[in-house]
Amino acid sequence: MKTQAHKGDAKDEKQLILLTLNNYLQGRPVLDTERLRAAFHPDAYIRTIIEGKLVQWTLPQYLDLVARATVQECQPELLSFSWDGDTGSAHVQLTFDTFRFIDRFNLVKLDGQWQIVDKVSYREELPKETVEA
Template structure:
């Protein structure tokens, strides 16, 4: 039976997860490195496939790349998220004029805060 306390706990958890996801979704389009850093665990890895090969970056390497990116119009969107206990996942996309990034995150909760532990990204060219 779902009690009021359970409902409050679920809503609180959703808000904590959304805080982390919004740090990414709102920080990435404007190249806000500190907001992005707040979304990720310091030991996070970012992975993608480029020309058929796996490429991966540590969080500092990824943030350096983002800091050098050209500011572009971007539409961020949270597609879905879920969690069980202290682990979760999310599916987001960032749509630019000619391409979009489709990202999948593994999330962990440490010390009451949700963080992105891993990001797997796919770049889709738009016609």
Template sequence: MQTPAIKVGVEDEKQLILLTLNDYLEGRPVKNMERLRAAFHPDAHIRTIMEGKLMQWTLPQYLDLVAQATLQKCQPQLLSYNWDGDTGAAQVQLTFDTFRFIDRFNLIRLEGKWQIVDKVSYREELK
């Protein structure tokens, strides 16, 4: 049986995780670089497959790519998240007019803040 104090801790943790995920979900579609940067650990890595090859970027490289991308209408969606202790995972989706990104994140909690340390992404063309 959980005590009220434990329940408050769980709810607080959920809110902290959602702050990080919302920085990504709300920052990425409008290219708000400060919110996007805030969602990631400075040493984060971003990975995807392009034309059958693994592509990898550091956070500064990824932010440069996003900054140069064409601004498009986007529907962000949180699909799932979970955590145990200081580690967690999340899956989100960014749907544009002709394609969608499905992103999977590894998260860590450092000094009371959740951050994305690893992102793997899949691009799906829409018909």
């Protein structure tokens, strides 16, 4: 992680970034659209590849999709994050029973708050576990 020269500043920035990332990581599994809204910039875009084509949603469209989803067991995990000045990035994953979302975020700091301005997501199918009788 690289940021301001003062260690106190770096600790403060880290906490502010983690607040944003935790809003996503804790909000998405339980479909808490207000917590998700707090993590994203209002003009954010969410992108993924579906059947070989780029698909993207505005934040309101994405929140509508989340609101209509079914709650499933999920293990959220912060893999990494870094920042320089008022821009940053993060790598997270949400692991469900049969698939995992691997997300990469671009972050900006505006008015003292870190926000996700861009999410690129990959869905990875997980192998089905075999159950022995």
